Amino acid sequence: MPEQNGHPNGAARELTVVEALREALNQIMAIDERVFVIGEDVGVYGGAFGVSAGLVQAYGADRVIDTPISEAGIAGACIGAALTGMRPVGEIQFMDFVTISMEQLVLQAAKIRFMFGGKATVPMVLRTPAGSGTGAAAQHSESLENWFVHVPGLKVVMPSNAYDAKGLLLSAIQDDNPVIFVEHKLLYKTKAHVPEEMYTIPLSKTNVARQGKHLTVIATSVMVQRALQAADILAGEGIELEVIDPRTLMPLDDAPIIESVIKTGKAMVVHEAVKTGGFGGEIVARIMESEAFGYLEAPVRRVAGLDIPIPYNRTLEMNTVPQVQNIVDEARKLVKGEY
Amino acid sequence: MPEQNGHPNGAARELTVVEALREALNQIMAIDERVFVIGEDVGVYGGAFGVSAGLVQAYGADRVIDTPISEAGIAGACIGAALTGMRPVGEIQFMDFVTISMEQLVLQAAKIRFMFGGKATVPMVLRTPAGSGTGAAAQHSESLENWFVHVPGLKVVMPSNAYDAKGLLLSAIQDDNPVIFVEHKLLYKTKAHVPEEMYTIPLSKTNVARQGKHLTVIATSVMVQRALQAADILAGEGIELEVIDPRTLMPLDDAPIIESVIKTGKAMVVHEAVKTGGFGGEIVARIMESEAFGYLEAPVRRVAGLDIPIPYNRTLEMNTVPQVQNIVDEARKLVKGEY
């Protein structure tokens, strides 16, 4: 399977993130019998967001398994199968519900290899839709990726577009470690060019999504798209943002971030998750601890979710997490030396 | 109940952390019928670490409740009781097992007030022993406080000594919000002066544990003790550490930290939890975003746990988390301008 890292040219077949993920699952299931899909309503229903639509018809109910409402059980089923040679892809219907799987994911999946002296592998992927913006309120809008970043033994992947989604999912399934694969709901229907053939995008390889010289913007998931939009807007003012998408948050390939900050002298982190205790702090600290510290011309800023649960009301909800305009405003201030 | 913030002088009655916590529980249960204790083996056994010893004899099995092994149930029992007017103090036997309570703590306890339009309160405390150093290996040594710091609606308290432990626990029980109260196992038998009368130490009030001028060391829990020891050692070399103990990690009172860094120009964060995705990043970012940024003479450093599960072997275990010597070494380098 070819490993790709830039978006290839050529005929632009566009797929949504949902379609890209589904294609990845379809293709890998066709050639690797060890791969199966398990989760709530992943069968005939096709998954709450449609990612697994059609799979049960293609591969049967033994390999596309509808479960009872048992999130600890789903995680455990993945771990046990992985430990005995399969490559399960579990789905937790909303990221909020990983709160029910944490014991299995954190105390078992992440630690089994280490606790067993490096003599076991747990090659599983747990896919889960995250984020707000759909009016689903506080218990269906969580962005909990930094919890997993804080757990050695897990890998954390967050694609920001359809092209990456397919290549990263194929990498994750072929990785020998437990991977938490976080999909933003608002990205599901966004389109990008996606090659038909199977390809992988390596994990732990940070992507420079847009080059620029005035400010380094490290963004994750849907915020990459918003940062790119902000960059378009600011380009009109002569401000050039360099937008960096880590794609894999843990283990983090931070070298491109450091390099970029050395170049621009200024940095900003953008994520949807609650600011306090979030991934932004990790990025700030990495920059601080690196060579880039000496090049910083302004403090690194965090643009992130407010420290509140996600409200139901649409206007409140919008105002809880960074929008394009917030990124534009903060970036402009940073570049203009207002911090 | 008097509110105290410095360690009072006078006859030094010394108690261990276990004794201080027990005294707090005893005293509040005697005067407030709403307070009850619930958890595994909190009754006749006295709690896995002895904190609740004697309580069931004093207050009966209705108010000191032994539970089955049901960590989600324990958390839920606290929430439901709190929501209906009681002030439960739950115990999760090891912090690792909060992984089983996360749904209740994060999606319910933390969010109920907000989701209900600010019209409900959940005044509960969840006590739990954290940390390594006892040879209990990867599933009994977690330091997961930053997960909770990342959850608006929760308060996170981590005492570093017996005096604070008593005053903070009494504050936590009287607070109208859900409080995660994290006790380090290695602190349990450490002693400090503890007044006999009831007193509170306000939550969200950062403590300057030792004054110094060369380097600000922000440390949490057992690392406060280690930082103080490091400060003693370095004092002999003419290096004066200012040791700061946030005590409440969320909501964080960061003003004393910022002030201190403005004074010293250098800062270091020390915690036991895994470095990546940890609380250290939050502190680094807070300093970065504050006025103190302009005063920084060196990058802020994080001294924290390695990115691995806690190993069983005693030597490996010791080497996984910061020891006094690590703090001394890093502090010396920072002060001497080696970063």
Next chain:
Amino acid sequence: MVAAVALEELQKRGISAEQAHEMLLKMMLIRSFEEKAEELFALGRVHGTMHLSIGQEASAVGLSTALARNDYLLNTHRGHGHCLAWYGSSPDLMMAEFMGKETGYCRGRGGSMHIANVDTNNLGANGIVGGGLPISVGVGLTIKLRKTDQVAAAVFGDGGANTGAFHESVNMASIWDLPIIYFCENNQYAMSMAFKRAFNIEHVSDRASAYGIIGVTVDGNDLLAVYDVAVEAVARARRGEGPTLIESRTYRWKGHSKSDKQAYRTREEVKEWQEKEPIRRFATFLGMSDEEREALHAQARQRIEESVVFSENSPEPDVADIMEGVYA
């Protein structure tokens, strides 16, 4: 006018004709609320999602009628019915919440899945399947510690009965004899997962024996039958005899939530259950004519229309207040 047979049945239970009409009206109010909710959603006037309880109205009204005003309710994501049926509930404040308005029960912060009114002991709907069950244990403890004779009702679905939370909670309630009604609305599906596929047993209530408590299955579309088993369970709980597991067998007519192609079930099955419709059934039992029934139902619809007007005239939350209500 109530038929003589019905009157006798009602009298046995101490229910007056007037109360019976109120119960019927409540079911109609629920039906009307749900239909309006669906309409508003389709019109794009409400966002997010919703879980409609059309077809399950007898469960909600039967249960709440068996409880007293100062008992407690813990509700689910499919909770409009139980909420409306609860003591002192205002359709206005519910609709306003559903429409995300500042005047709503939760100031527009909660929405459909989180409607609560703690002042009346309505401890809230819950977006998490099984999420209210552990909380019920704590409510039971409060009652026990205060030595009142209150009861808590914890509602959940068939899907909820497969969560670990169910197991831990019911066991704790049982060993401590807590006054809790575990009320399972088995509407045959958890989203697309058929009850028969998710369980290897005939009845959810078969699980009661795993905790040494009484379990009972009831026709959830028969208002008085639900009422009867609930009354018995409540009495047991008040006597200090601990929890009961009630399985109310019913059916959801609509899709699981806003977008559901319902590929997992047949139209015939839906139709079959629609014939077991609870509202008409109770009206017929009471001996009402179609006209009488329709007149009452029109009242209900009217009340819901008023709630929409109320909500539309209500202000949106102010963004300036966004940080409010996180901490007390």
Next chain:
Amino acid sequence: MVAAVALEELQKRGISAEQAHEMLLKMMLIRSFEEKAEELFALGRVHGTMHLSIGQEASAVGLSTALARNDYLLNTHRGHGHCLAWYGSSPDLMMAEFMGKETGYCRGRGGSMHIANVDTNNLGANGIVGGGLPISVGVGLTIKLRKTDQVAAAVFGDGGANTGAFHESVNMASIWDLPIIYFCENNQYAMSMAFKRAFNIEHVSDRASAYGIIGVTVDGNDLLAVYDVAVEAVARARRGEGPTLIESRTYRWKGHSKSDKQAYRTREEVKEWQEKEPIRRFATFLGMSDEEREALHAQARQRIEESVVFSENSPEPDVADIMEGVYA
């Protein structure tokens, strides 16, 4: 020498006299390991904690004997016995792990609560009560997908049966007919929590009916009785008839872990159970004299002494390797 009655009983089961002696020896090996573990701990030569299975040896040996070499084992925190009884287990590598040595099963990283040997399908002890149960579901799925006739045994305690993990797992195993033996060692206590206080039922096995599977309670101190019910359950599982819930009634003689004042039980109770001792019981059944039994037991002790020597001569892990084994 085996008594005639015993011989007959063994023959019925296809167990040779030699195999019976091996089973007995295994129980003795477990007892000796545990006694040595306790001693090493008391001497400060081991740190951390440990959970001794003295008194429960028949459970471990009865279960493993009923399983085949390529079946799977999921074990608990009180897992020394099951681990030693498992196919191909080395007391040396176990003791080395217990002593935190590089030669141990987990290179000294796991310790008492995490001993595993995935190469032999021993999928490990588990520090989390109930933690292995969800994992068993996945092992069952692997077997089902591969269409082998393997079986997985998931061991847990009475305490484990009250975790949400138990409920979710057994239900999943049941609805999918997974070949899993849910083997509950009911040793009467979960730490200080008596079985009678934590359950409102007579037998853990009463819970089987909540999942539509067979449940059986057996005298866990009677080696052949444990073996018999396990054999039946294993056969059912291999025939594709799904999981069985076995409750093995036994008793732990020692405190829960290193420090336990045991205020929650009486000396008399302990003594009573000690009289139901499984090792002597099986030896007597086999018709062994005290001397014969002692001679065999001495062999076991000797083997454990050797494991200590092996461990003492083994190197400590190298701190330079500390980051190894987190990621594959």
